[in-house]
Amino acid sequence: xxxxxxxxxxxxxxxxxxxxxxxxxxxxxxxxxxxxxxxxxxxxxxxxxxxxxxxxxxxxxxxxxxxxxxxxxxxxxx
Amino acid sequence: xxxxxxxxxxxxxxxxxxxxxxxxxxxxxxxxxxxxxxxxxxxxxxxxxxxxxxxxxxxxxxxxxxxxxxxxxxxxxxxxxxxxxxxxxxxxxxxxxxxxxxxxxxxxxxxxxxxxxxxxxxxxxxxxxxxxxxxxxxxxxxxxxxxxxxxxxxxxxxxxxxxxxxxxxxxxxxxxxxxxxxxxxxxxxxxxxxxxxxxxxxxxxxxxxxxxxxxxxxxxxxxxxxxxxxxxxxxxxxxxxxxxxxxxxxxxxxxxxxxxxxxxxxxxxxxxxxxxxxxxxxxxxxxxxxxxxxxxxxxxxxxxxxxxxxxxxxxxxxxxxxxxxxxxxxxxxxxxxxxxxxxxxxxxxxxxxxxxxxxxxxxxxxxxxxxxxxxxxxxxxxxxxxxx
Numbered sequence: 069x070x071x072x073x074x075x076x077x078x079x080x081x082x083x084x085x086x087x088x089x090x091x092x093x094x095x096x097x098x099x100x101x102x103x104x105x106x107x108x109x110x111x112x113x114x115x116x117x118x119x120x121x122x123x124x125x126x127x128x129x130x131x132x133x134x135x136x137x138x139x140x141x142x143x144x145x146x
Numbered sequence: 147x148x149x150x151x152x153x154x155x156x157x158x159x160x161x162x163x164x165x166x167x168x169x170x171x172x173x174x175x176x177x178x179x180x181x182x183x184x185x186x187x188x189x190x191x192x193x194x195x196x197x198x199x200x201x202x203x204x205x206x207x208x209x210x211x212x213x214x215x216x217x218x219x220x221x222x223x224x225x226x227x228x229x230x231x232x233x234x235x236x237x238x239x240x241x242x243x244x245x246x247x248x249x250x251x252x253x254x255x256x257x258x259x260x261x262x263x264x265x266x267x268x269x270x271x272x273x274x275x276x277x278x279x280x281x282x283x284x285x286x287x288x289x290x291x292x293x294x295x296x297x298x299x300x301x302x303x304x305x306x307x308x309x310x311x312x313x314x315x316x317x318x319x320x321x322x323x324x325x326x327x328x329x330x331x332x333x334x335x336x337x338x339x340x341x342x343x344x345x346x347x348x349x350x351x352x353x354x355x356x357x358x359x360x361x362x363x364x365x366x367x368x369x370x371x372x373x374x375x376x377x378x379x380x381x382x383x384x385x386x387x388x389x390x391x392x393x394x395x396x397x398x399x400x401x402x403x404x405x406x407x408x409x410x411x412x413x414x415x416x417x418x419x420x421x422x423x424x425x426x427x428x429x430x431x432x433x434x435x436x437x438x439x440x441x442x443x444x445x446x447x448x449x450x451x452x453x454x455x456x457x458x459x460x461x462x463x464x465x466x467x468x469x470x471x472x473x474x475x476x477x478x479x480x481x482x483x484x485x486x487x488x489x490x491x492x493x494x495x496x497x498x499x500x501x502x503x504x505x506x507x508x509x510x511x512x513x514x515x516x517x518x519x520x521x522x523x524x525x526x527x528x529x530x531x532x533x534x
Contacts, residue, residue: 081213081215081217082213085190100213136418139418140393140418142161143394144394145215
């Protein structure tokens with residue numbers, strides 16, 4: 069499984085599955101035990117692929133899995 | 147009877163066949179005058195509680211998460227279990243019905259806490275999906291599957307193949323197992339066949355042959371064997387083009403494999419497509435190939451048969467029970483590209499034979515695989531569970 073899709077699955081499993089449940093980069097990095105810079109690079113790839121959405125709340129960018137992203141995650145699980 | 151169905155997938159949250167199965171079964175049970183509640187997981191844009199064709203659907207919010215898939219599964223089961231407990235205060239269910247290991251912890255807890263008989267449907271096994279147990283997570287899932295079959299009063303399986311599989315692997319007593327095949331809603335395919343313009347969306351011209359695969363891109367679906375068959379199919383049928391509809395973790399490997407055959411320009415990977423587009427795509431195809439190496443049932447084969455499309459499928463599992471070789475489809479050797487190519491070429495080269503297969507297949511599906519029949523048999527399983 070490509071690394072960014074594995075990361076997407078983790079983002080889904082930690083619950084960032086809607087704009088209301090979006091998380092900051094720091095929160096995501098903490099949950100997934102990734103270095104923040106690595107998490108940033110990976111999340112941006114997923115944003116470009118439309119698997120992750122971005123919301124801005126209080127001037128801070130927060131991230132969540134989109135519907136396309138949820139479908140992608142579900143397709144990984146048998 | 148008041149039934150609570152627990153499932154991790156329910157439309158529009160669709161992963162594989164379980165969502166379609168649960169939806170078809172639930173609606174048919176309602177038509178048989180049962181009260182059916184489905185407890186599943188939240189999905190964006192979908193109400194948490196709704197009535198769908200008489201089925202009361204409850205989607206739980208999973209308030210806790212964890213990166214690990216198996217831990218996440220335990221967590222969402224906890225919230226499903228809480229929902230079942232809350233619903234039972236008003237409804238007082240007769241039976242809890244769980245689908246696969248993913249809803250097992252919630253169902254088993256509901257059985258003991260609410261003192262209700264539990265029925266479990268085994269749609270597939272980890273040992274079958276992974277062709278053995280190769281990782282700690284696999285052993286964990288296998289253990290949960292055994293536990294589910296142990297705790298259930300009745301175990302429903304979708305084919306004789308799965309019955310023997312769980313009897314041999316989990317030592318489930320044969321007299322505890324009910325074989326109830328999947329059904330299909332044939333009315334979805336009773337419409338005018340979309341042809342040329344729809345095929346062009348997938349790069350297939352009217353004079354070309356559309357060879358279709360539908361399913362998750364996972365190893366047990368055997369897509370690589372279809373890909374290895376592509377050169378031989380094109381040699382016999384130069385106008386063949388291939389559409390691989392679905393997504394999964396093998397996708398990038400399979401795309402690379404197609405490129406290595408030199409026929410990347412004749413093959414399209416669609417990724418996820420909507421249910422309505424899937425129906426149209428199926429009806430537009432010249433042949434549907436199901437090259438699975440492990441297939442407990444094979445709802446997609448039924449869908450091809452209902453759509454009036456000739457089906458070429460591996461002679462494995464439920465596929466071998468659904469399809470009568472050389473009458474309602476063509477069965478080929480699994481893991482064998484030459485055999486797959488032979489089957490596809492046979493169908494593509496003889497339109498009269500192809501039509502005859504498809505007509506027989508349509509009749510077989512209409513007569514033997516309705517959700518009404520599935521619901522009646524399932525209700526009997528519930529009665530047996532309540533009586534024991």
